[in-house]
Amino acid sequence: MKIDFSTIAARYEAHSLVQMPAADLLLDLLEIGSADDVLDLGCGSGKPTRKIREITRGKVVGIDPSEGMIKEAVEKSRGMGISYEVGSAEELDCEACFDVIFCNSAFQWFSDPERALDNCSRALRKGGKLGVQAPAKKVYSPNFVEAVQKVAEDPRTGEVFSHFKAPWFFLETEAAYRELFEKHGFRVLLAKIESVKTAHTPEEVFDIFSGAAVAGYLNRDCYDSEIDAGYVETFREIVKEAFVRQAGGQGEVNLVFNRLFLVAFKE
Numbered sequence: 588m589k590i591d592f593s594t595i596a597a598r599y600e601a602h603s604l605v606q607m608p609a610a611d612l613l614l615d616l617l618e619i620g621s622a623d624d625v626l627d628l629g630c631g632s633g634k635p636t637r638k639i640r641e642i643t644r645g646k647v648v649g650i651d652p653s654e655g656m657i658k659e660a661v662e663k664s665r666g667m668g669i670s671y672e673v674g675s676a677e678e679l680d681c682e683a684c685f686d687v688i689f690c691n692s693a694f695q696w697f698s699d700p701e702r703a704l705d706n707c708s709r710a711l712r713k714g715g716k717l718g719v720q721a722p723a724k725k726v727y728s729p730n731f732v733e734a735v736q737k738v739a740e741d742p743r744t745g746e747v748f749s750h751f752k753a754p755w756f757f758l759e760t761e762a763a764y765r766e767l768f769e770k771h772g773f774r775v776l777l778a779k780i781e782s783v784k785t786a787h788t789p790e791e792v793f794d795i796f797s798g799a800a801v802a803g804y805l806n807r808d809c810y811d812s813e814i815d816a817g818y819v820e821t822f823r824e825i826v827k828e829a830f831v832r833q834a835g836g837q838g839e840v841n842l843v844f845n846r847l848f849l850v851a852f853k854e
């Protein structure tokens with residue numbers, strides 16, 4: 588299954604209304620030192636990477652498998668002394684290169700999280716820190732899940748949607764995440780799933796949905812049958828209508844995301 592954010596790369600930062608506050612929280616939790624060498628894994632267009640650059644005078648590297656995202660990241664941080672590479676967490680191959688690995692809103696997309704964690708463990712120096720923020724639980728956002736359920740139930744889209752295979756990796760409990768990271772050589776300091784609530788107009792919620800979730804829901808590689816332009820358009824229409832309904836009379840959607848915040852040390 589190929590996940591590619593390139594088609595949404597140019598709009599990603601404008602639509603990343605829920606990822607950026609979460610990135611700021613993760614940055615606070617990680618307490619990056621002023622000389623730390625830091626890897627931003629799944630860096631996207633590099634907004635958090637640019638913040639990391641302001642914290643440390645050490646080496647700052649961003650890695651992402653999407654060529655479009657890396658192109659955006661390079662353009663947005665010219666002259667800042669950040670290195671970017673196209674690559675996935677599963678391909679990360681370096682030994683004791685970093686003091687900190689920061690990973691915001693990307694872990695759920697990893698096709699092989701266990702391999703990725705082994706690679707992170709190898710890439711960190713002894714005592715180095717890994718910080719992960721990612722949507723968690725199968726119902727990672729009740730609003731998105733409800734909207735997509737309408738697609739599943741609609742006679743225009745239901746049959747094709749039954750061929751959709753979700754690409755995301757989610758665990759249901761803090762203990763399950765803790766166990767996974769510990770299995771790969773980490774000592775977990777904090778593993779917390781928070782229900783993060785924010786209020787947005789239905790249009791903003793649709794932009795948030797379009798800024799990341801569609802890289803799965805409308806990804807041809809996530810279906811074992813063809814999807815055509817008509818399906819894509821009707822899918823978007825149904826989801827948009829669902830967000831308008833969720834806003835009800837008050838005009839704003841109470842958007843909920845279950846988010847994992849995890850900080851671990853390499854033993």
Ligand SMILES: C[S@@+](CC[C@H](N)C(=O)[O-])C[C@H]1O[C@@H](n2cnc3c(N)ncnc32)[C@H](O)[C@@H]1O
Pocket residue numbers: 590591592603606607610628629630631632633634635650651652653656674675676677690691692693694696697698799
């Ligand atoms: C929602 S964006 C988050 C980008 C950035 N970390 C941020 O907070 O703005 C998710 C990113 O994960 C990347 N990604 C997907 N699969 C990945 C993998 N296997 N390894 C590393 N990054 C991956 C995507 O290309 C995308 O840029």
